[in-house]
Amino acid sequence: MLYTEVLHDLIHPTWPNGTTSLHYSHYPIFRQLVSMYDRDFARGVPKCKVQAIGGIEILRDGLSTFINSVDTIIPNEWYELNEITMDIITKIRSKFPDNVIKVTELREKTHLMEIKKADLPQILDYAHNSLGGHFMTMTGTDYIESLDHFIIDYVLGWYEEGVLVVFRARIRKGDENFPSVTQYVPCADWYEREVKESLGLNPIGHPNPRKLLLSDEWPEDIYPLRKNFKHDTRPPYKAEPRYPFEAPENGKMFNIIPFGPYHFAIHEPIYFRFLTNGERIVNTDLRAGFNYRGLEKIAETRLTYETIPFMAERVCGICGSVHAEAYTQALEKAAKFEAPERAKWIRTVMLEIERVHSHLLWLGVASHMVGFDSGLMQFWRVRDKDMFLAELLTGNRKLYGMIVPGGVRRDIRADKKEKALKLVSEIHEEYEELLRATLNLGTLKKRLKDVGCLRKEDAKKYSVMGPVARASGISIDSRRDYPYEAYPHLDFESPVEPGGDVLARTIVRAHDVLQSIKIIEQALESLPDGPVHTPLDYIPPGVTSVGLVEGPRGTDVHYIITGKEDTVYRWRVRAPTYANLQATPLMLEGYTLADASIIIGSIDPCISCAERVLVVDANSGKERILSSKDLLKR
Amino acid sequence: MKNILRLLKIGITRGRVTYRYPKDRTPVPEGLRGKPELNFDDCIGCGACVKACPPNALVMDDHEGTRTIKLFYGQCIMCGTCEEVCPVDAIRVFEEFELASLNREDLEEVLQFALAKCKSCGNYFTTNRVLENTLSAYSELVKGYGEEFTEMIFLCPDCRRKDWSEVLAEVYRGARHE
Amino acid sequence: MNNEHRANTSNGLDDIRKLAKSPWVFHVNTGGCNGCDIEIVDTLTPYFDVERFGIKRVSSPKHADILLVTGPVTRQSVGTFLNAYEAAPDPKLVVAIGNCACGGGIWHDSFATMGGVSNVVPTDVYIPGCPPKPEALIHGILLGLGKVEQKISRKTFKEEGL
Numbered sequence: 001m002l003y004t005e006v007l008h009d010l011i012h013p014t015w016p017n018g019t020t021s022l023h024y025s026h027y028p029i030f031r032q033l034v035s036m037y038d039r040d041f042a043r044g045v046p047k048c049k050v051q052a053i054g055g056i057e058i059l060r061d062g063l064s065t066f067i068n069s070v071d072t073i074i075p076n077e078w079y080e081l082n083e084i085t086m087d088i089i090t091k092i093r094s095k096f097p098d099n100v101i102k103v104t105e106l107r108e109k110t111h112l113m114e115i116k117k118a119d120l121p122q123i124l125d126y127a128h129n130s131l132g133g134h135f136m137t138m139t140g141t142d143y144i145e146s147l148d149h150f151i152i153d154y155v156l157g158w159y160e161e162g163v164l165v166v167f168r169a170r171i172r173k174g175d176e177n178f179p180s181v182t183q184y185v186p187c188a189d190w191y192e193r194e195v196k197e198s199l200g201l202n203p204i205g206h207p208n209p210r211k212l213l214l215s216d217e218w219p220e221d222i223y224p225l226r227k228n229f230k231h232d233t234r235p236p237y238k239a240e241p242r243y244p245f246e247a248p249e250n251g252k253m254f255n256i257i258p259f260g261p262y263h264f265a266i267h268e269p270i271y272f273r274f275l276t277n278g279e280r281i282v283n284t285d286l287r288a289g290f291n292y293r294g295l296e297k298i299a300e301t302r303l304t305y306e307t308i309p310f311m312a313e314r315v316c317g318i319c320g321s322v323h324a325e326a327y328t329q330a331l332e333k334a335a336k337f338e339a340p341e342r343a344k345w346i347r348t349v350m351l352e353i354e355r356v357h358s359h360l361l362w363l364g365v366a367s368h369m370v371g372f373d374s375g376l377m378q379f380w381r382v383r384d385k386d387m388f389l390a391e392l393l394t395g396n397r398k399l400y401g402m403i404v405p406g407g408v409r410r411d412i413r414a415d416k417k418e419k420a421l422k423l424v425s426e427i428h429e430e431y432e433e434l435l436r437a438t439l440n441l442g443t444l445k446k447r448l449k450d451v452g453c454l455r456k457e458d459a460k461k462y463s464v465m466g467p468v469a470r471a472s473g474i475s476i477d478s479r480r481d482y483p484y485e486a487y488p489h490l491d492f493e494s495p496v497e498p499g500g501d502v503l504a505r506t507i508v509r510a511h512d513v514l515q516s517i518k519i520i521e522q523a524l525e526s527l528p529d530g531p532v533h534t535p536l537d538y539i540p541p542g543v544t545s546v547g548l549v550e551g552p553r554g555t556d557v558h559y560i561i562t563g564k565e566d567t568v569y570r571w572r573v574r575a576p577t578y579a580n581l582q583a584t585p586l587m588l589e590g591y592t593l594a595d596a597s598i599i600i601g602s603i604d605p606c607i608s609c610a611e612r613v614l615v616v617d618a619n620s621g622k623e624r625i626l627s628s629k630d631l632l633k634r
Numbered sequence: 635m636k637n638i639l640r641l642l643k644i645g646i647t648r649g650r651v652t653y654r655y656p657k658d659r660t661p662v663p664e665g666l667r668g669k670p671e672l673n674f675d676d677c678i679g680c681g682a683c684v685k686a687c688p689p690n691a692l693v694m695d696d697h698e699g700t701r702t703i704k705l706f707y708g709q710c711i712m713c714g715t716c717e718e719v720c721p722v723d724a725i726r727v728f729e730e731f732e733l734a735s736l737n738r739e740d741l742e743e744v745l746q747f748a749l750a751k752c753k754s755c756g757n758y759f760t761t762n763r764v765l766e767n768t769l770s771a772y773s774e775l776v777k778g779y780g781e782e783f784t785e786m787i788f789l790c791p792d793c794r795r796k797d798w799s800e801v802l803a804e805v806y807r808g809a810r811h812e
Numbered sequence: 813m814n815n816e817h818r819a820n821t822s823n824g825l826d827d828i829r830k831l832a833k834s835p836w837v838f839h840v841n842t843g844g845c846n847g848c849d850i851e852i853v854d855t856l857t858p859y860f861d862v863e864r865f866g867i868k869r870v871s872s873p874k875h876a877d878i879l880l881v882t883g884p885v886t887r888q889s890v891g892t893f894l895n896a897y898e899a900a901p902d903p904k905l906v907v908a909i910g911n912c913a914c915g916g917g918i919w920h921d922s923f924a925t926m927g928g929v930s931n932v933v934p935t936d937v938y939i940p941g942c943p944p945k946p947e948a949l950i951h952g953i954l955l956g957l958g959k960v961e962q963k964i965s966r967k968t969f970k971e972e973g974l
Contacts, residue, residue, distance in 0.1 A: 215887035215924070224923055232921040237890060269841055269889060290889045291843045294924035302921075307688040310713055311918055317847025317943060361850065374641060380857040381651065387854075388663075395667035398847050398943055401713045409714075410665075430648065437640035652861045655947050656960060660859075674969040689911065689918035700974055707964070708914030708928075711942040732963050734939045734952030736825075738930065741914070741938060744968045763971075 086111065088131060088158060088165065096123055107333050107545055109482075110164045117152075117169040117178045124154060124167065125184035128463075133158055133165075134476070135463040136546070137557045137574040138191035140199045142226045148173050150201060154181075154188070155546060155559060159481040164546055177202040187463045187582055198225040213292040216243045224297055231297045245273050245285050257593065272600065279592045284585040296571050304566045305331065305405060305539065312558075313399050315573060318361065321354050322551035323573065324403040326558040329484055330547030331405050334562050335539045342530045343407035348486040349523045350394070350402055351549070352516045356427070357386045358552035359509045359516075362604050366506065367438070369598045370447040375438055382430050389423045392416060407533030412524075421524055428517050435510055448503040452587045452599035455500060462583040465576050466554025467512065468603050470496050471504035478550035492519050502602040512552075542569070553577055553604050577605045667712045668731040672705060672743060676724035678763040679703060679747035683716035683725055692716065699749050701761055707733055707741040722767065752790035754797075759790035824903025825936050828877065829958040831903075834866020837953075838876035838900065842893050843925070844883030847943035848910035852880060860946045867953065873899040878953065881935075884912040884919050885926040897933050905956050907937045909949065914938045 089111060093100050100123075101114040115123055127133045133156035140152045154167040171178055180203035182189050192203040193212040200223040203209065214224070217238045223229065245256075257274045269290040275283040295315065299308050312327045313320035325347060332339065339347075360383035367375025387397045393412060394400040402408045412420070438444065454464070459472040469476055477494040479487045495511040497504035539562055547558045554576025563569035580603040587599050653660045679701050684694040691709040695702045716725045735741050749758040750765055768787055786794055828835070841849055855862040856869065870876055873896040885893060897906075908929045911917040916927035929935050939952035954960045 215890075218887065229923075231923060233923055237887065237926075239891065269843065269892070290886060290892075291845075291883075292886060292888065292924050293843065293884065293919045294922040295919065298919065298922055303688065307686075307715070310688045310711065310715075314711075314845045314847070314918055314942075317845040318850065320845075320847070374645070377856075377858055378641070378644060378649070380854065381649065381859065384854070384857060384859045391666065392663045395663075395665045395714075396712065397945060398850075399711075401667070401711075433640075433644060437637050437644060441637050649858055651858050652864075653859060654864075655860065655950055656954070660947055690920065706915060708938055708940045709911050709917060709920065710940065711911060711918060730963075731941065731945050731948050732951045733941065733944075733948065734937060734955045735962055735964055736937060736955065738914075738938060740962070740964055740966050741940060742966055744966075746968075746970045746974055748971050748974055 086161075086163060088127075088133075088161070088163065089113065091131065092123065092127060095126060099123065106166070106543070107336070109162060110166070110333075110546055112166045112168060112544065114168050117171060120154070120167070120169055121179050121181045121184055124156075124181045124188075127156055127165070127167075128185045131158075132460075134465070135185060135187045135579070136164065136548075136555070137559055137572060138188060138195070139559055139570065139572040140195040140201055140225075141561060141570045142199060144173055145227060150176070150199065152178060152195065152201065153544070153559070155557065157482075157548070159476045159478075162481050162483075164482075164548075166544065166546070171201055176200055177204050179204050180206040182206055182208075186461055187579060190578060190582055197223075199223050200226070210244060211289070213289040215289065215292075216241060224294065229297075231294065231301045243287050245287070270605070272596075274588070274593070274596065276593060279594070281588050281591055281593065281596060284588050286581070286584070288581070296573065299568060299571050300563070301567075305536075305568070308568070308571070309404050310401065312573070313401065316575065317398055318358050319354060319551045319553065319556075320399050321350050321403055322549050322556050323558070323575075325351060325485075326547040326549040326556045327560070327571070328403055328405050328547070329549065330545045330558045330560045331539065331562070332536070333547065334543040334545040334560065335536050337406075337536050339407050340531050340534055341528045342411075343532045345486045345523050345527050346408045346412060346532065347403055348490070349412075349520055350400060350408075351485075352520045352523070353386060353390050353393075355516045355552045356513055356520075357383055357390070358604075359513045360386065360431075362509060362552075362601075363506070366598065366601055367444070369601050370444065372438075372441075372444055375444075378434055378438075382427060382434060385423055385427050385430070389420055389427075392419060392423070404533075406535050407531070409533070411532050412527065417524055417527070421521070424517060424520055424524070428514075431513065431517070439506070439510060445503060447598070448501070448506055450501050450503075451591060451595050452502045452602055453500045454583060454587050458583065458586055459500075462579065462586075464554070464580050464583050466551070466580070467505050467508045468554070468580050468583075470494065471508045472500040473498040476555075478548050478555045482548045484549065486523060490519055490522055502598055505602045551576060554580065577603065581605060662729055666729045666731070667714060667727050668729045669707065669733060670705070670710065670712070670714075670716060670725055670727045672745065673724045673726075674745055676722050677703075677745065678722055678724070678767045679745070679761040680721065680764050682719045682721060686715045686719045688713065688715065696749065696758065699758055701747045701749055703745045703747075705743045707743075708738065750788070752793055753785070753788045754793040755790060757790055825905065825956070827903035828905050828956070831877070834868065835877040835905075835957065836868050836870045836875055837878040837880055838870055838873045838896070839880045840873075840882070840893060840896050842881060842883035842889045842913075842929070843886035844910065844912050848882040848913075848941075851943045851946055851949060852882070852909065855946045855949055860950065862950055862953075865950075865954070873897075874901065876900045876904065878905045878907060878956070880907050880909055881913050881929045882909050884916045884922075884928055885932050887924055887926065890926065890932065893932065905936050906933055907939065907952060907956060908935050909939045909952070910944060911940055911942045914940050917942070 089103055092113070093103070096119070099115055099119040101116065103111060103113050106112050128135060136155040136157045138152070138154045140150055142150055144150070150171040152169055152171065155164060156167070157164045169178065178201060180188075180192055182192060182203070183205065189208065190212055192206055193209060195201050196203060196209060197211050197214050211218070217240065219235055222235065255276045257276055271287040271290070273285045273287070274281050275285070295311055299311060303311060309324040309327060312323040315323045360379050364376040364379035364383070367373070367379065390400060391397050393416060394402050394410060402410060454468070454472050456473045459469055459474055464472070465476065473496060475494065475496045479492070480494060492515045494515070495508055497508055541562050541564045543562045545560060545562075549556045556576060557574040559572040559574070560568050561570040584600060584603060588596060591599060681694050681703070684692045684703065689709050689711050691706050691711075693704050695704075712727065714727050717727050733741070747761040747763060750760060750762045751757065752759050765787060769784070786797060789797060839849065839852055854860065873879070879897065879900055881893075883889070906929070908914050912919065913929045916925060919925050920927050926932055937952055937956040939948060941948055944952070951960060955962055
């Protein structure tokens with residue numbers, strides 16, 4: 001009570017945009033009160049409800065010296081400090097009473113916890129390993145021009161409670177490093193490497209600080225995601241240097257086999273390097289980054305809120321609408337906007353059509369990888385019917401262009417609905433017939449059983465998601481745990497298998513298709529009436545929000561900070577394969593080269609074929625590439 | 635063995651579905667998003683589609699009294715945003731999808747319009763067709779306001795701002811004296 | 813890598829058309845989103861069946877007559893792409909499939925891409941689309957082989973008095 005009464009006397013009337021201002025002579029008292037309140041609040045002892053003084057722009061007029069000492073107010077965001085009774089936050093606060101600066105509620109079930117950068121490892125270790133959080137994403141943002149610091153955010157989610165917590169730390173200009181959390185939380189590996197190369201923030205203590213996504217010959221001191229870098233600057237291309245792969249231990253002769261960038265059965269180029277002892281794989285190293293196109297930077301500079309979904313779809317041609325949906329969800333959460341009911345159901349139909357086509361694609365490609373080409377042809381024949389269905393409803397076989405902020409772009413007329421329902425029942429019938437004939441084949445099962453096992457503890461440690469997690473016995477599904485669109489009204493299941501091998505993943509995906517067909521039939525039959533699009537009128541700037549969608553490969557996480565000029569200030573796309581690929585070396589260890597392609601294929605990414613053989617003499621360190629002449633001689 | 639026979643049966647009964655393209659055509663549903671076409675007679679050269687195009691397939695260039703709008707099909711993602719924003723329905727998306735070409739120049743469409751000069755400062759600011767379209771579309775609205783209002787349409791945005799602020803200043807001075 | 817378009821006759825378009833055997837294709841993905849790649853594989857499946865024309869997919873560029881390229885060439889993939897291009901023997905046909913390969917697509921001015929295949933190697937056939945339908949792909953490959961006519965041509969319109 002004391003705080004509100006004193007503050008009330010000091011505060012001036014509210015400005016039109018909802019922020020309040022303070023006369024500068026009262027600032028020292030205000031500062032002391034806020035820090036006393038925060039200290040008590042951080043101990044889990046909420047005193048009262050206070051309207052936060054937001055809007056650092058107001059305080060900035062003539063007060064630049066005060067800005068440096070204010071590190072508890074986040075720019076341009078309007079906060080309401082509620083009594084936070086969430087279990088997880090209280091546990092963290094009670095274990096680390098002096099390290100938590102502030103906790104606020106961003107949007108429904110999304111909380112922001114501010115901590116000092118030196119405390120990052122221990123708090124994240126506790127949250128991930130003891131409290132069982134799932135590592136969702138991590139990102140860094142450049143606020144140098146406006147505030148002289150960077151911020152880094154770690155986002156963790158708890159599927160059972162359906163909540164998200166964003167852990168935020170600030171990094172001052174001139175002191176651009178932070179302690180790495182990779183030794184406690186192994187799945188943070190790639191994210192910290194990416195922040196290092198794109199923003200220049202150095203993770204101290206990281207075991208593997210090589211380049212991840214930028215090309216090998218990109219100059220060391222140019223950081224693309226900083227605000228002073230123009231998106232169309234292209235340094236001249238050079239042929240050197242090349243990526244430094246891990247070298248084998250001295251004194252042991254291993255074969256290094258590159259699973260080079262171009263593979264027969266489609267998908268992105270990615271470069272795996274196996275260290276083998278005869279036919280057994282001992283260790284794996286990999287080089288990603290062949291697909292890096294710099295889309296986050298283009299979205300911040302050249303596009304607007306309305307046109308970003310078209311680019312988001314083209315992140316991946318197979319699961320495009322998932323990305324458009326995650327972006328739209330994050331934006332609509334930031335604007336506190338609800339799309340019309342009919343639009344939500346149509347969006348659900350589009351997402352499930354995509355899941356069916358993606359899993360049928362995978363089943364065909366996996367059959368091809370084990371030598372069962374009839375499977376490829378038959379599964380893709382059924383899949384083409386799904387593509388006709390998509391073309392009927394949206395106008396394009398892939399990359400539908402339907403999901404935009406505010407609703408969807410096209411409506412489903414009654415006659416199209418009839419044709420669609422007929423196509424869905426045909427797909428259902430043909431798919432069940434095919435499943436009965438293929439999944440019982442003895443030879444197929446022998447190739448897939450007990451290959452590429454991932455135990456449940458390792459799956460938790462690396463925070464894998466999607467069918468890979470469900471096949472290792474972890475029951476997570478964002479459609480059920482973080483409900484969105486029309487899923488709360490629909491009836492479906494998410495099967496879980498305990499095996500952890502490639503056969504378990506196949507069975508999980510095969511059942512997922514049947515559940516998706518069930519959802520499409522339910523949704524098309526009971527579409528509610530109404531408009532399909534209402535435009536968003538106001539999107540407040542400076543708001544952090546996270547959108548989560550269950551794609552065919554796992555949970556897709558999009559993190560945005562809204563900006564001022566009709567575009568985002570920061571957009572971070574985290575596809576589920578990013579998390580699953582980090583667990584692949586574990587899955588490959590101990591199995592033969594012949595099984596390597598199906599193991600890598602079982603997490604459903606994009607890969608490639610071996611093209612050359614590289615032999616390294618471990619004693620002298622010299623490399624020699626065997627040319628076609630050498631290979632043909634023998 | 636049983637399963638292999640099942641697979642054979644599926645292949646024989648359901649597997650023969652090939653469309654003999656290019657002799658047979660696959661059924662194309664209504665509403666397929668194919669090539670967008672610009673109708674030169676209706677187009678007024680306003681540039682709304684240029685601003686809205688996400689991959690910059692439509693580009694606009696003003697040079698010495700001529701505005702050139704170029705559409706490059708090699709970059710068009712067939713999203714239909716240009717159709718949504720066009721004020722005169724001059725660009726529409728049709729169902730043609732056979733767009734292969736042996737060279738890059740065949741994939742371009744070029745339109746050229748004459749630019750109009752500002753009556754006050756003499757700089758080029760927009761096309762003649764845009765001005766005609768504005769006059770005809772808003773002729774009912776501006777009828778009651780007199781000649782000065784219609785004259786303002788032929789001024790560039792900077793001169794229009796200056797002109798209008800002088801009018802406001804007059805009004806303010808006049809009101810203060812009363 | 814300069815950014816000018818090179819003349820597209822140095823790959824041997826006329827020689828390829830004289831070859832009597834069925835052409836073998838090799839598919840190179842230089843960093844695209846996979847939409848065009850799955851449409852390429854879709855041409856093999858029962859509905860479209862490109863093997864009717866004798867076209868076969870091979871797993872090494874040294875066996876290839878036609879190179880199907882997708883993706884806006886990303887900086888990381890330039891080296892490996894050029895390896896594949898030089899390994900394919902002449903005469904060959906380079907076919908740019910999809911918007912990203914034709915002109916850079918929606919990432920045409922990004923710092924991480926080269927802006928399309930024609931900025932890196934001479935290109936013979938362009939097939940626009942995002943992604944192009946399998947029928948459009950077959951049409952494009954047959955156009956390169958000289959078996960169908962081109963349907964699109966350049967159009968220029970000028971206002972009177974210019």
